[in-house]
Amino acid sequence: MQEDSSTWLPAQLAAIEDATARLGFDMASARDTGALLRVLAAGKPAGRFLEIGTGTGLATAWLLDGMDSTSLLHTIDTNGDVVAVARCFLGQDPRVRFVIGDAIGWLEVNRHLSFDLIFADAIPGKYERFATAWDRLKSGGIYVIDDMQPQGNWPDGHGERVAGLLSSLKQRSDCTVVELDWSTGLVIAAKSAH
Numbered sequence: 001m002q003e004d005s006s007t008w009l010p011a012q013l014a015a016i017e018d019a020t021a022r023l024g025f026d027m028a029s030a031r032d033t034g035a036l037l038r039v040l041a042a043g044k045p046a047g048r049f050l051e052i053g054t055g056t057g058l059a060t061a062w063l064l065d066g067m068d069s070t071s072l073l074h075t076i077d078t079n080g081d082v083v084a085v086a087r088c089f090l091g092q093d094p095r096v097r098f099v100i101g102d103a104i105g106w107l108e109v110n111r112h113l114s115f116d117l118i119f120a121d122a123i124p125g126k127y128e129r130f131a132t133a134w135d136r137l138k139s140g141g142i143y144v145i146d147d148m149q150p151q152g153n154w155p156d157g158h159g160e161r162v163a164g165l166l167s168s169l170k171q172r173s174d175c176t177v178v179e180l181d182w183s184t185g186l187v188i189a190a191k192s193a194h
């Protein structure tokens with residue numbers, strides 16, 4: 001990885017990382033995860049993107065860095081305090097829409113929207129109400145989740161949840177999935193027509 005190259009990182013990343021640390025937000029996405037998201041975003045010109053769980057905007061910054069000028073990203077979080085950090089650094093970008101609220105409720109209201117890539121980085125759309133997010137992925141779309149490798153702060157029973165989600169992804173006939181021993185443990189799934 002070229003983590004120390006300032007030209008390699010999204011322009012606002014270091015400032016967002018500093019603000020994230022000051023806020024004490026401890027659920028931030030890792031740089032490696034972001035770097036992969038940026039590549040995937042670059043592979044979807046004029047793409048429509050969804051991030052569930054904005055946090056302070058770290059993955060948002062990486063996604064925006066990969067997106068072309070005609071792409072659009074919706075990013076949703078229930079916590080307005082953390083989104084305020086993301087807005088502060090990324091809010092000038094016309095390709096991003098920040099939404100404060102429950103992602104599942106928002107998806108149910110905005111049924112006309114579908115996505116080329118979903119980064120599901122909250123419990124909803126991942127361990128709960130997975131199908132609500134998956135259904136809104138276009139055919140050929142990519143679903144990305146992180147934090148799938150065992151971590152010391154996992155609560156009791158979380159390992160079973162992770163295994164259950166993986167198993168259900170693998171059993172779907174409309175899903176091609178790979179587990180990556182990369183960053184915090186990434187799973188990437190592509191949606192097919194059947």
Ligand SMILES: C[S@@+](CC[C@H](N)C(=O)[O-])C[C@H]1O[C@@H](n2cnc3c(N)ncnc32)[C@H](O)[C@@H]1O
Nearest residue numbers: 027028029053054055059077078079102103122
């Ligand atoms: C792992 S953090 C997101 C980290 C962020 N993507 C990043 O790149 O650093 C999970 C976020 O999901 C948010 N969240 C929890 N429940 C939610 C819900 N129902 N809808 C949307 N976001 C939710 C939390 O407030 C938290 O900020």
